Amino acid sequence: MASDPLRLTVLGCATPYASVDNACSGYLVSSGGTHVWVDAGSGTLAQLQRHVGLDEVDAIWISHLHADHSADLLTAYYAALFADIRLAAPIPLYGPPGIADRLAHFLTNGATRSPVERAFAVHELADGHQARVGALTMTSRAVAHGIPAFAVRIEAGGRSLVYSGDTAPCANLTELAEGCDVLLCEAESAQAPAEDEQVHHTPEDTGDTASAARAGRLIVTHVGRFLTPDQAVARASARFDGPVDYAAPGTTFPVG
Template sequence: MTNDVLRLTVLGSATPYASVDNACSGYLVSGGGTRVWMDAGSGTLAQLQRHVRLDEVDAIWISHLHADHSADLLTAYYAALFADVRLAVPIPLYGPPGIADRLAHFLTNSANRSPVESAFAVHELDDGHRARVGALTMTSRTVEHGIPAFAVRIEAEGRTLVYSGDTAPCANLAELAAGCDVLLCEADSTQAPTEGPQVHHTPEDAGDAATAARAARLIVTHVGRSLTPQEAVTRASARFAGPVDHAAPGATFPVG
């Protein structure tokens, strides 16, 4: 068994907008010849092409419909239908309920609805949704972000990657992450709010989540702009004894 069984490549991890050297949230998950584009924040389609053409992607998985996780679906639509990309069939797209109509509303400026289904074969997620894409199994759970949002557990030959998406600490993420090899967890917030609902992890929350899950490795991502990546890693490390990394743009991590 090689490290190629399951691999995570960071296309971008910036929030809430891309920087000059970091696209918004987006990742390429690959294993056994299967490639999944996981979140499609602004700037990630350009970075995806460093590794794979759009028509070589086996599926796209979207955690929620905030622009820093989904905006490049719009440009992917144009690439798929009106450029040099040649799709044999529409790309399977897994995302929150209503994702197809949301895309169509952005793309349509006439009485005729944009044919998003010509580019994407849409599968709406629900809590516990399970899909097999090539060599990869993807299990999605609802998480707490104030809008419909999901985390995902991706498995291949006993290796396991869990991605939090954007969420406050919650029981569903804890259950999904149990025993994983890698927990890719957002660390957007400087501190938990004293008033109002919490909708993001702090670095300490990410460390606690990895510890509770007995994860082998923690990768913090979606680090808020008031923190440096190293500060986020240091703070998460205070709560998790295992290795902690930052999802730096372009970085590749073997899973397991």
């Protein structure tokens, strides 16, 4: 796997809370020696260490600030500053506007604000934000989740992975995923809610988004607890002609 120009490792994909064998949303995206921790849901820091140490992570990217996508930033802060890890510099952290103050609110226990910036070099995302992290290029787009939320396209070596984060179907995600090798897309909802309440994909929506974007491969993730992974894959496959997989925890997928 190390020779693959781009690879995705699933740390967890449970929602809205971790199960005994599945952490919440978190992924390790790697190319050569570059590693980005994408979403830091509950339990993902433990799973990350099966592959790399926190001090080997080149950046962290957070789609939105719901706990099942970001809660392990709190334990990562303590690991980075008060344990056996010695960082050469704060870890670049890409996340929605206000992420530093949100972390400080949870971490501060007295009159003095916790020094979150000693652990994380914070970069706030905006629609169209681009960043270069080692071998990886990351482009973020705002998506429709009822709070500030982002999807990301990660590219290296001519390969491309797009991660939806949590979102209703939206033009920004489809445009971001155009022609990608792999679309990693959530399938939280068992059934479509009223249009003005929709903030997630159903499995059918996931297939539709992959088809509209002409993705090469679809990986279904963040499957809601009223669905089984097999049901989600089958329902997405009815709307997308390409290969469809489930983001099983611990699995590493070569991209492309």
